[in-house]
Structures are given as C-alpha cells and as structure tokens.
Amino acid sequence: MLDHRHILLGVTGGVAAxxxxxxxxxxxxxxxxxxxxxxxxxxxxxxxxxxxAVTQSTVFTTMWSTPQEFxxxxxxxxxxxxxxxxxxxxxxxxxxxxxxxxxxxxxxxLCVCWATPTLFAPAMNNRMWENPATQANVETLKNRGxxxxxxxxxxxxCGDSGPGRMSEPQDIxxxxxxxxxxxxxx
Numbered sequence: 460m461l462d463h464r465h466i467l468l469g470v471t472g473g474v475a476a477x478x479x480x481x482x483x484x485x486x487x488x489x490x491x492x493x494x495x496x497x498x499x500x501x502x503x504x505x506x507x508x509x510x511x512a513v514t515q516s517t518v519f520t521t522m523w524s525t526p527q528e529f530x531x532x533x534x535x536x537x538x539x540x541x542x543x544x545x546x547x548x549x550x551x552x553x554x555x556x557x558x559x560x561x562x563x564x565x566x567x568x569l570c571v572c573w574a575t576p577t578l579f580a581p582a583m584n585n586r587m588w589e590n591p592a593t594q595a596n597v598e599t600l601k602n603r604g605x606x607x608x609x610x611x612x613x614x615x616x617c618g619d620s621g622p623g624r625m626s627e628p629q630d631i632x633x634x635x636x637x638x639x640x641x642x643x644x645x
Contacts, residue, residue: 462489465492467539476505485629487513576642578607579605581597608631
C-alpha cells in the first residue's frame with residue numbers, strides 16, 4: 460500500500476524525535492520513498508545522518524541550501540510528496556500551521572502542502588497539550604482536513620504523567636496506511 464509512495468517526514472524539536480527515526484525506517488522497509496525535513500531544534504535531539512542512513516535520502520534542514528533541481532526547496536518538496544507526516548509535532552509547529560506562520564523550511568513547506576494529506580503526531584508536555592490555545596490550534600487543523608494521531612497517555616520525558624506522549628511508530632504507520640488507502644479510493 461505504501462510501496463513507491465512519496466512520504467515527506469517533518470521532524471520537530473521534541474524528545475520523541477528519536478522515535479521518528481524508527482518511523483522512517485518502518486516506512487522505508489515497506490517500500491515508501493521518504494524525504495525528511497528537520498527543524499533546527501530537531502537536529503539538537505537527533506542527527507540528520509540517522510535519517511539519511513535509514514531512508515537512503517538527503518535530509519533537508521534549511522531553506523537556504525541550493526536544491527539540485529534548481530527549484531525553490533519548499534515548493535519542490537511539496538510537489539514531490541504524496542503524503543506528509545509530522546512526527547513529533549510540537550505545540551510550536553501545530554500553532555505555526557494553524558496560523559500560517561512560515562519561518563523555517565518545515566513550516567514553509569507545510570504551508571504549501573495544505574492540500575496534501577497530512578498527519579500530525581503530537582508530542583509535548585501534558586500541560587502544553589491541555590493548554591486551550593493548543594487545543595484550539597488542533598481543532599483548527601482538524602477543521603482544515605488535517606489528520607491527528609495521539610497523543611497517548613503515560614510518563615513524559617519531564618517525569619510528569621498524562622496525555623502528551625507521541626504515538627508509537629507502529630500506531631503512526633497504521634494511521635498512515637489508513638490515509639493512503641483513502642487516497643487510493645478517491
């Protein structure tokens with residue numbers, strides 16, 4: 460179902476970024492072509508080389524590198540993608556997308572991909588998740604047709620417990636496959 464699908468994986472700066480490497484590997488293992496866009500903060504949690512190793516594809520981290528195809532980077536990435544996955548999706552990226560803020564490669568690419576099936580896998584502290592602003596931003600994304608998987612309840616990186624854990628890579632895979640099957644039926 461995901462064989463030869465072009466999956467754009469957006470990775471933001473949360474502790475759960477390490478799970479995104481596993482997700483990228485799982486996607487590649489089932490035949491998807493994966494390109495990864497990492498925020499500067501994501502690069503502080505896990506290195507681009509980890510994603511390059513499991514996807515056999517260049518990782519994109521800045522709007523200011525010259526793409527080989529001489530197209531504007533975020534436009535080329537958006538044109539290439541069949542499906543977009545943001546994992547982990549921090550409160551920051553959720554707010555940026557909900558309000559059309561484009562200040563880095565990932566947020567700019569997501570602004571261009573508004574009509575591409577997109578899945579967000581939120582990951583943050585439970586108080587950040589429960590913040591009314593975050594909840595309003597999530598509702599805005601849902602109302603615009605974006606998909607959300609998670610977050611899960613449990614122990615968080617800070618030691619707190621509650622909703623905010625990023626869904627496990629296999630659960631995200633299941634959500635991706637469901638979205639992909641709906642694309643095929645359309």
